[in-house]
Amino acid sequence: MRLVVAAHGTRQLLGNAVASIIAKRAGRVLGMESKAAYVELCEPLLTDVLADGQPSVVVPLLLSTGYHINVDLPQAAEGLPVTMGRALGPDPLLASAQVSRLVAAGASPGRPVVLVAAGSNDPSARADIASAGLMLATAWGGPVRVATVSGSGAPPVDEVVRPGDAVSPYLLAPGFFSDLVRSRSEAAGAEVVADVIGPHPDVVELVVRRASALLAQERSAQAG
Template identity: 55%
Template sequence: MAHGTRKAEGNEVARRLTAAAGERLGRPTVASYVELSEPLFADVMTNAEHPAVVVPLLLSTGFHMRTDLPEQAALASVPVSLGRQLGPDPLLARAQVERLLEAGARPGQRVVLVAAGSSEESATCDQMCAVAHLARAWDGQVELATLSGHGERPVDVIRPGDAVSPYLLSPGFFHDRLRREAPDGVVVADVMGAHERVVDLVVQRATQLAPASR
C-alpha cells in the first residue's frame, strides 16, 4: 500500500516493489494506493476474498497510518494483518547510500537527508531516526531538512559541496521540487525506488506479518 501520486512513474515504484516481493515469497500480490491512483486500498480491502497482509510503503507515522489505513483495512470481510510504516530502517539507509554513490557523492561528504515533512511530531522522530541510520551507513555527517511541516528547509541547511539524499521512495512532486531548489553544484541522489534493499525490507515485513494472518 503506497500513498499514490499523479506521476505514473511514481506509482510504478509501488508495483515493482510489490511484484518483486511477491515473487520472492511465492505469493499473489497487488499494489494499492491511499489516493491519486488505482486500485485504491479501500477498494482492495472491500473486495478481498482471502486473508491478507498489508505492508505500508510509507516512511513515517502520521494520519494515514493512524487513521486511514486501520479504517480501510476494517472494510475487509476476511482477516487482514496491517503492518507498521516502512521507515525508518537500516535497510533503507543502505539503499540511500547506494543511491548517493550512484549520483557521484564522495564517501565522507556531508549529506543532507531531505524528507517530505509532516506536521506530526512522531514523524519528526522517525526522520531523526532515519538520519541516525544514514549517518551510520554513510559513516559521515548527515543533517535533516524537510520540504514541508516541521523542520528546517533545504535552502537553510544545504551548503556548497554537500550531497543530498532524498528520503523518498518514489519520484513525484517532492523530488521534482527538491531538484529545482537544490543549489548548483550540489549532488542530488535519486529516490530509493525499487532498490533491492527496499525489496528486502518489504519481504521482511510481510514475513513477520504472515503468521498472524493464518
C-alpha cells in the first residue's frame, strides 16, 4: 500500500514542489511509500500514477469540493485498488497554518483579515470557503472576511480588501492564483499579504491523519 497525494498542478516548478515535499514528509511519518501526482498541468499525472494498479490511498491536496473532487479524481480511480479521500479543506489545521503564515508576514493577531480563495461556481465549494473563513476567524481571534480571485463563491478581492487589511491566501501552492492574490490585494491597499499555506507542518499532519483514516477504512473493508 502506498500514499498518493493529488495536487491540482501548476506551470510553476516551485508550486508543484509543494506536493512533493508534503508527500515525502507524510510518507516518512506513516512509514510507507509516498508519491505526489497532479490532476493537470504537471507530470506525473494522477491517472498515470494510479494506472500501474498498485494499491493506494489518495489524499487530495485540494482545499474545496468541486469538479476535480467530484469527477476527475473518481474517474482516475475507477476500477482500481484505490481508496480515495475527500477534499483537504476546510479544516482547523489549515486555519492554524494560515495563522502561522500571517504572523510570519508581520500581521498582528486580531487585526482584520481577508481570506482569499481561488473561487468556484460549485455550491459545495462556496460552503467550504465560507467554513474556511469561520475557522480562520476562530484561530486568528479576529474578524475575517472572505473573497475570491475569480469572484465566484464570494465577492472579488478588490471589493473586499480595505486599506490596512491583512490578506491570507487560501491556496496551498504558489502559482498563477497566488500571484493574482498578491497583486490585487496590494492594489486594494492591503498592508500585509501572507504567503500561501505551503508544506506547513500542520498540513503534513492533516495529510497523515487523512491517510491514516483511509488506511483504517481499507483494513475494515478487507476484514468485512
